[in-house]
Amino acid sequence: MANDKEKSKSEGEPTESKVDTSRPREPSFYEAQKGWKSWAFTLDHKRLGVMYLLSTMIFFFIAGMSAILFRTELLTPQGDFLPWLNQQLAGMMGQPISIEEAAAQSGTTYNKLFTVHGAVMVFLVIIPSVPGALGNFLLPLMLGAKDVAFPRLNLASFWIYSLGAIFFLYTLFMGGLDTGWTFYTPYSTNTGTAVISATAGAFILGFSSILTGINFMVTIHKMRAPGMTWYRMPLFVWAIYATAVIQVLATPVLAITLLLLMVERTLGIGIFDPAMGGDPVLFQHFFWFYSHPAVYIMILPGFGIESELIAVHSRKHIFGYKAIALSSVAIAIISFVVWGHHMFVSGQSELAGIVFSFLTFAVAVPTAIKVFSWVATLYKGSIAFNTPMLYGLMFLFTFTIGGLTGVFLGTLSVDVHLHDTYFVVAHFHYVMMGGTIIAFIGGIHHWWPKMFGKMYHEGSAKIGALLVFVGFNTTFFNQFVMGGQGMPRRYYTYVPQFQEQHVLSTIGAYILAVGLLWTATYLLYSLRKSNDAPVADNPWGGASLEWQTQSPPIEHNFHDTPRVTTGPYNFPQIDRTGEVDGH
């Protein structure tokens, strides 16, 4: 073997040596059918996965850009950017306004922007991203199945998701929504903005989420290849399973809550608004009964990706397989009884606060087990520093911070101080962005050759990873400090004391945006026709089934039904001489 090839392999970069030449290459699922109908009416889970990937990325861009706009506003305490922007926009519409008038509107503009950011990120990006894109693409491949259990239902899910997304876009362009993604009553009952179309959108999206969840659960129960026992499933599948359980059980509660809100707004029936005899705190109970489990709908798939990244790129059996698999299930169950920790200062009873605080600490334990197990997996491995692994390691760094800062917020007396300050903002960005999104980007890099049969430029990808890491931490780390000093959330003007920290955050946000745009650019560039270097079926040396088929896979995934005789993390490099305790 040539020396330069040796070198590239030793850095853990993809190798071409494993292209299977024993069998003539068959057309991939892209080539099997052509034309727009082959996409719009496809029953192929892989095409649906690609379509989800594209749509979540578009919404990620929209939501990210709105964050850039409001971070720019926060450069100055009194906020100079949005007044200027409002004035420019009004001028372009042919209705010039004075800067004072523009400034008077900028509070509402800011509120709409952060609502767009939060609602789109939660409902259109993070919730559908990993299950919709990677889950759809990979689940049947990892299980050795031809497709999901209900391919038509899967197609319906995608189009229901699109319909919900259209309602959201309608909301954005019809004057916007200013309730925040939480729709707290009675503000959402009384505000003049487009609450109905936004809640209708979230309501419809919920159905997509439920149908996808049911589909995945049935697929995992019934479609596993012969020999694939529950404990031989990749941990990504376990995570998707736990997610699906929450999606099916929790989402209906959100749907009913939003329906009640729509009834209250349109028919004037008092449910949540005290002016009509309702109870506003009841809304918070209903809302968080869904939305706290939804936090785990968002993070569990990220955990699943992380397990794959860490094991495959250190070529070592994941440490504590059962503990990681079952802790996902434990988290899914406990997540249903911790919603009240969003409401310690809301006026719920003190006893309820104490019980919810205790249960919140209970959910911290399985999460800690996972982090320790991932780090232990690295021990005596063969760790490659390619882009997917860099994101995997980045996840450990940022998610550990996100997890530890959750302890502050679960602690009653400390949460009284930190609740609704920037500390909370920083915490959930470290979990949602530093956890799910970082894992998602890592997963995209990990499975990119499998999904598209193309390889991105490794050097560019490393630069992108560095920009994302630096930008993310610059944006959010100092927000912990700011929150501790009492800077409240959702303020478009603030006291000058906090300006240095806000400027730092905004600079970080710009770096992060550049990093993400850079990443999108080289990934899309890798899809060009002239990039025709063959990609190995198994460029990283993975041991789970998705690596045993062609890249990109053939239409029916496998030539023959795979037979599974071992677990997903038994890499050939594992030294079996002198087996150690516990094997």
Place this chain on the structure above:
Amino acid sequence: MILSMFMGPPTEAAQEVAKNTETVATVEPPWETLHSWAPLPEASTFAPGTETLYMFIVWLSTFFFVVVMGAMFWFMYRHRRRGDDDKTSSITHNGKIEFLWSAIPAVLLLVVFVWGELDFIKQSVLPPDAIDIRITGRQWSWTVEYPDYPGVSFTSSTETPEVVMMVPKGRPVRLTMTSTDVIHSFFVPVFRVKRDVVPGRYTNLWFEATQVGEYNMYCTEYCGEQHSKMTGVVKVLEPELFEAALLEAGKLERGDGEEDKVYGARIYKRRGCDACHSTDGLAKTGPTWKGLWGRTETMKDGSTVTIDGAAGENYISESILDPNAKIVSGFGGAQMPSFRGQLSDEQIKALIAYMKTL
């Protein structure tokens, strides 16, 4: 001034009014002296407890973060891939280690939970001998009243941060809070206290200040357009100075020989009219007062009212006492609370006199 860019050039009359109304209520905002990275002062009996626990968790987290990251970086260095045929260990699990790293965090978390819970209970049990304060939140102002001192009341302004609450050092204070519209949240960082202010019910909060000074107070539950301006200043005084200062600052009574329009301007700010009604021509939540006198407004039902003479006076007092009777077209309904029983006839008269100057 922070919000100067939101205000048009003050009219001459308003300037004159402003000169005469420089009472004790206007103070230098305390935050302009604070540095970005300075530690937050501890100014109540709760603050040291919360701060100690906060720092305990900071150190605990730092310890675990260093251990986990230290191990990760060490393994990254020690077990980096050297060649494609590196052998890796066949370890798959280890019951003892897994038990330890579940049990140790569980015990530590339990300690943190109990600690936080005990402090929380202390904050939840209201002391019997406290000074009572009633707080009303509305979009976007706070009204603070003292039942023991009838007539004393403060209302925050969205334009300038002002003292809206005075409390004595070393005596417990008990707040009973409610809202007239949406949910707000009362937050004073230096006291480490926060509680939502919910419409349709009362919530309680108590604290005992330990340091004389002026401190920021915020609304921390998102409540709409001017949420970030629903702020004020809490002033902690020596107990022997408290009563006199409170009576001096809080009474919204006509000063000796104070003109109607000057008194009206004071009411305009102190009762929070300025949150929704501008004096520079800008339409906020409600119609502007600039040029209001003499203007003809079209109502939602299509009728018109010319605000002049006796009809004008009637319309204005009706709008203050029964705001939803006639709503100017283009403005949302049911936004303004009634001031019946809160403003006297004399005060309404003064407000009208002030409007006429604008």
